[in-house]
Amino acid sequence: MYKSLFASRDRIYDFDELSFPCEGVDLEIPINSLSSLNSLHDGSKRPYVIFNMVSSIDGKATTFKGELGKLGSRPDRYLMKRLRSQVDGVIAGANTLRHDAFIPTLPDDLVTDRLRHFAQPQPLGIVITNSGNLPEDHRFWNAGQELRLVITSEKAAIAPWVSQKAQILRLPNQDHHNQAIDLRAVLAILWQQFGIKRLLVEGGASLNYSLISQHLADEIFLSIAPYVVGGVENMTIIGGSDYGMGGGDIPKLELRSVYSHDSELFLRYQFVKPKEKER
Numbered sequence: 001m002y003k004s005l006f007a008s009r010d011r012i013y014d015f016d017e018l019s020f021p022c023e024g025v026d027l028e029i030p031i032n033s034l035s036s037l038n039s040l041h042d043g044s045k046r047p048y049v050i051f052n053m054v055s056s057i058d059g060k061a062t063t064f065k066g067e068l069g070k071l072g073s074r075p076d077r078y079l080m081k082r083l084r085s086q087v088d089g090v091i092a093g094a095n096t097l098r099h100d101a102f103i104p105t106l107p108d109d110l111v112t113d114r115l116r117h118f119a120q121p122q123p124l125g126i127v128i129t130n131s132g133n134l135p136e137d138h139r140f141w142n143a144g145q146e147l148r149l150v151i152t153s154e155k156a157a158i159a160p161w162v163s164q165k166a167q168i169l170r171l172p173n174q175d176h177h178n179q180a181i182d183l184r185a186v187l188a189i190l191w192q193q194f195g196i197k198r199l200l201v202e203g204g205a206s207l208n209y210s211l212i213s214q215h216l217a218d219e220i221f222l223s224i225a226p227y228v229v230g231g232v233e234n235m236t237i238i239g240g241s242d243y244g245m246g247g248g249d250i251p252k253l254e255l256r257s258v259y260s261h262d263s264e265l266f267l268r269y270q271f272v273k274p275k276e277k278e279r
Contacts, residue, residue, distance in 0.1 A: 012079050012259045012266050013221075015113055018086040021048045022197040025218065027188055046187035047199040051208060051220045052083050053237040060229035061205065061237045071225040075261050080202075083221060085110040087123055087198040089149075089190060093207040094129035102127075102202065103139050105147075122147055124194060127166075128207065130180055132156030141165040149194070153181055183210055205239030212238065213245040217271050220253065224265040249274065 024045030054072045055061050063070040072080070084090050090104035104125045106114060111121045125143060127134065128151040136159070141148060148166035152158060153173050162168060169189065174182045190196040201211060211217050222237075244250055253269040260266070 012075055012261060013082060013257075013268075015082075015086065017257075018083065019117075020050065020086060020198045020219075024048070024191060024197065027184060027191075044188040045191050046184070046216065047088070047191050047196045049187070049199050049201060049211065049216055049218050050083065050087065051201045051212075051217065052080055053203065053208070053220065054223040054225060055237045056225055056227045056229040058228050058230060059236050060231070060234045061203070062234045063227075063229055071227065071229075072223065073225065073262070073264055075264065076223045076225070076266075079221070079223065079266065081106060081110055083200055084123055085114040086117075087200040088118070088120075089124040089126050089194070089196040089198075090200045090202060091126040091128060091207075092202045093204045094127055094131065094134055095206070096202065096204040097127050097138060097140060098133070098135050100203075101139070103142075104200075104202075105143055123200070124149055124196065126151060126190075128152070128181065128186065130156065132158045134159070134162060136161055151181065151186055180210070183214060183216055187216060203237070205235050205237060208238045209240040209245075212251060212271075213240065215251070215271075215274060217251070219256075219271065220267075220269045222267045222269065224267065226263040 025048060027044050027046040053061070054076055056063075056071060061071070084104050085106050092100075092102045096102050102125075104123055106122055115121055122143070125140060125147055126149045127140070130153055132152050134150065145164070145166055149169060150158070150162055150166045151169045151171065154170050155173070156170075158168060171181050171185055171189075174180055187199070190199065201207065252272040254272055256268040256270050258265065258267055
């Protein structure tokens with residue numbers, strides 16, 4: 001059962017609606033991760049993982065010359081900040097940091113509301129990078145070391161300045177042939193060591209794909225901007241190679257709510273867990 005409402009920008013999801021579960025989601029850790037990360041154990045938990053995306057009606061996340069940030073309206077940007085106020089951590093891929101103003105710092109009015117339910121006034125801002133290539137001249141780093149975390153691989157070349165701006169968590173690659181970091185291990189460590197119970201994912205397309213294709217996703221908030229972009233070079237909100245989700249079943253979602261404001265749609269979907277799918 002879902003609701004469809006017309007709303008002012010200040011009524012697109014109130015704080016009661018955004019009271020996300022905080023008891024954790026059961027997570028099986030692969031053996032290769034257990035052998036290299038002694039702090040993890042089978043039966044670990046992960047944060048409740050929420051995605052926030054905006055796209056044109058033809059599914060594009062970028063516009064002219066691949067630029068980000070041109071589709072979202074003022075209500076969409078306000079919703080983004082409100083979502084950030086209701087989670088323990090906000091994560092994005094390094095490519096998003098290189099091309100977008102990813103600054104998950106809350107304004108004072110949302111800090112006041114946040115402190116009713118959270119001990120910390122600001123969420124932890126997290127960037128994940130396989131390469132270690134990070135832009136130094138970015139306002140993301142202005143929040144200070146305690147509020148910023150860089151997750152990278154053991155072999156990545158991290159510039160010395162990064163350790164002055166953020167905490168650094170190095171993890172092994174999944175295997176010798178795959179340079180990607182094990183996202184299950186990432187989520188387990190965020191839960192166990194950093195107290196992240198609710199995690200907001202803000203892209204990009206590759207990180208979205210990696211988490212969703214591995215069934216490490218719980219909800220999606222999707223804003224549909226009233227534009228048609230086109231262009232094969234413009235990114236979509238979820239990437240990946242070849243077809244579908246790496247050969248597995250495509251995830252099914254259940255619509256929870258719909259809001260409309262000035263021709264823009266604000267959709268909230270819940271992922272249907274694989275075991276719950278109809279045969």
